[in-house]
Amino acid sequence: EVQLVESGGGLVQTGGSLRLSCAASGFTFSSYAMSWVRQAPGKGLEWVSVISDSASITYHADSVKGRFTISRDNSKNTLYLQLNSLRDDDTAVYYCAKGRYRSPSGGFDYWGQGTLVTVSS
Amino acid sequence: SYVLIQPPSVSVAPGTTARITCGGNNIGSKSVHWYQQKPGQAPVLVIYYDHDRPSGIPERFSGSNSGNTATLTITRVEAGDEADYYCQVWDSASDHYVFGFGTRVTVL
DSSP: OOEEEEEOOOOEEOOOOOEEEEESSSEEEEEEEOOEEOOOTTTEEEEEEEOOSSSSSEEOOOOTTTTTEEEETTTTEEEEEESSSSOOOGGEEEEEESSOOOOOOOOOEEEEEEEEEEEEE | OOOOOOOOOEETTTSSSSSEEEOOOOOSSSEEEEEOTTSSSEEEEEEETBOOOOOTOTTTEEEEEEEEEEEEOOSOOOGOEEEEEEEEETTTTEEEEEEEOOEEEOOO
């Protein structure tokens, strides 16, 4: 059974940093692209970042480019998102999502339950 | 940047058909994926590559994509289909995923 478990969310001050983790199990983690998607309270889904299976390719949404960094450790079956220079509008539930293929396209067939990041001054 | 337009809401009676549209410039040339999200839950993939259903998704869910509009169709709507639905594409021009704004389906 595929499982994605996010952790690392919490309350952080404006301008602060946080690192989110997503522990994966139930599939060959190193064979699939992975993404982060966020959802602000009462709002729709917003794609944040994607990383290819081998981590050779990463892309970030314009709203987070230069502030957030996606990475992965295939030996630990874990996906990460480093969040720096946090702003109030980064407040959201952050979901980890499994891609359907090695490369960054093809949609997401499994999602974690999300971790809440609250940014406040 | 590429934009996907969805109607904010669709209301349907039980047993009837719900059609949710997703508009985008020449979206027919892209592959569209659809997600269902119920309150307090993570999204679930219901249609991928325009019209394919993941295992476990009822045959009542179907998709199509042509021209400037993709459509998710839910036949014989049930109370349990009440949720927010999002379309998604990969925009190769920007190397970004794009989500539609979402459509809330209400079963009357």
